[in-house]
Amino acid sequence: MKDSNFLKEHNAKSLWHPMAHPGDSLANPPAIITSAQGVKITDIDGHEVVDAVGGLWNVNLGFSCQVVKDAIATQLDVLPYYSTFRGTTNDKVIQLAEELRTFFAPDGLTRAFFTSGGSDSVETALRLARQYHKIRGEEGRTKFLSLKKGYHGTHMGGASVNGNANFRTQYEPLLPGCHHIPAPYTYRNPFNETDPERLAQLCLQALEDEIAFQGAGTIAAFIMEPVLGAGGVIPPHKSFMPGVRDICTKHGILLIADEVITAFGRTGSWSGSRHWGVQPDMMATAKAITNGYFPFGAVMIADHMTETFEKDTTGKAAIGHGYTYSGHPVGAAAALACLAETQRLNIPENAAARGSQIHHGLLALQHKYELIGDVRGGHGLMCALELVSDRATKAAVDKKTIGKLQEVAYEAGAMVRVSGPNIILSPPLVLSAAEADTILSALDTGFAAVS
Numbered sequence: 001m002k003d004s005n006f007l008k009e010h011n012a013k014s015l016w017h018p019m020a021h022p023g024d025s026l027a028n029p030p031a032i033i034t035s036a037q038g039v040k041i042t043d044i045d046g047h048e049v050v051d052a053v054g055g056l057w058n059v060n061l062g063f064s065c066q067v068v069k070d071a072i073a074t075q076l077d078v079l080p081y082y083s084t085f086r087g088t089t090n091d092k093v094i095q096l097a098e099e100l101r102t103f104f105a106p107d108g109l110t111r112a113f114f115t116s117g118g119s120d121s122v123e124t125a126l127r128l129a130r131q132y133h134k135i136r137g138e139e140g141r142t143k144f145l146s147l148k149k150g151y152h153g154t155h156m157g158g159a160s161v162n163g164n165a166n167f168r169t170q171y172e173p174l175l176p177g178c179h180h181i182p183a184p185y186t187y188r189n190p191f192n193e194t195d196p197e198r199l200a201q202l203c204l205q206a207l208e209d210e211i212a213f214q215g216a217g218t219i220a221a222f223i224m225e226p227v228l229g230a231g232g233v234i235p236p237h238k239s240f241m242p243g244v245r246d247i248c249t250k251h252g253i254l255l256i257a258d259e260v261i262t263a264f265g266r267t268g269s270w271s272g273s274r275h276w277g278v279q280p281d282m283m284a285t286a287k288a289i290t291n292g293y294f295p296f297g298a299v300m301i302a303d304h305m306t307e308t309f310e311k312d313t314t315g316k317a318a319i320g321h322g323y324t325y326s327g328h329p330v331g332a333a334a335a336l337a338c339l340a341e342t343q344r345l346n347i348p349e350n351a352a353a354r355g356s357q358i359h360h361g362l363l364a365l366q367h368k369y370e371l372i373g374d375v376r377g378g379h380g381l382m383c384a385l386e387l388v389s390d391r392a393t394k395a396a397v398d399k400k401t402i403g404k405l406q407e408v409a410y411e412a413g414a415m416v417r418v419s420g421p422n423i424i425l426s427p428p429l430v431l432s433a434a435e436a437d438t439i440l441s442a443l444d445t446g447f448a449a450v451s
């Protein structure tokens, strides 16, 4: 390996980082992480911290999950690649599809379409939604509805249904026919409604209103995250997703659950849809499906949709979509091991317990520090703090303050993620109570330094 001076001198020099300004990466070089164990990461200077980001919402089982590593290593020796395009398949992907079918049976999902990651999964679900309606003779159903503040990856379709200008403006024009509904975000919303249940009803009314305006017969699907994640961890009231389900069913609109971060235990339930008692028509998954060790994803498809595709005799159901790495045997082997380990450890249980511990700890910090305008969480290990410079006006905190806070928290033992005015916490789901306390005390030190 190159020595540390070389790495520091060349940091961000010959690569552009995702979700960052290239100039900013040069001015403020990113932390160089060189190793990891358990839920801890170590940087180039040997500084070890608890990773409260969990890789990027994906390393649910931590960095030392030996069964997943072994599955990958073994599969590389046996069959490192073979395609699943028409005419061939591989043993691991068949096994995985069967396992996923059992795992997602309570969600009503019985078929898998494999991808290389979250954005691919979203794109796949959007495409299959349009195709489903075309096969059924409803060619006019091409539009998509989604939530403001939602995050659905960065492919052109995904960016078009994204509800955050940061991922849209510089890439416009995006896909036509994508329309957005207010998110059930109690801290800021166009209705000035702070009661979660009433806000959920207002957002549902807005959805009904948009459907009436667009015409139900023009809409293919509504896509939503069961708990909005990257947009700042926004858990809706429990009535919201069931309400969306009812409205979609009433109007023949498919419901796509974007569970790229919520599937496999993050919310304290096995899936975010199950958390709210909803069966979606499609579910986009990725990330934790391989514990982040291999780029992989799966779109799960509802049993009731299968006949339309499988019994089609017109040829319209031929899937003109897929990736070289769809059903990659190494990814499939990793996913099989990961699924077994996730179930063996009953991972949602710890996610719920540690999530509640962190959520309560954050509420205590809010009493201590004026900078904390809003605390969001309470549904597994996904929490956020929204920082404001003034609680009365809710003016967002400046970049320098939140940057300093992150830096001090890192020095004090935790890597936390800053996204706009939010600090987002999504640690591995195997986090211990002591490690959760480390995150909270590092944040406390960070806030003390900037308050």
Ligand SMILES: Cc1ncc(COP(=O)(O)O)c(C=O)c1O
Binding pocket: 057, 117, 118, 119, 120, 122, 151, 152, 153, 154, 225, 229, 230, 258, 259, 260, 261, 286, 287
């Ligand atoms: C809900 C959601 N959908 C889609 C994506 C995109 O996934 P990927 O970055 O693997 O393409 C993400 C990534 O964070 C996500 O959180």
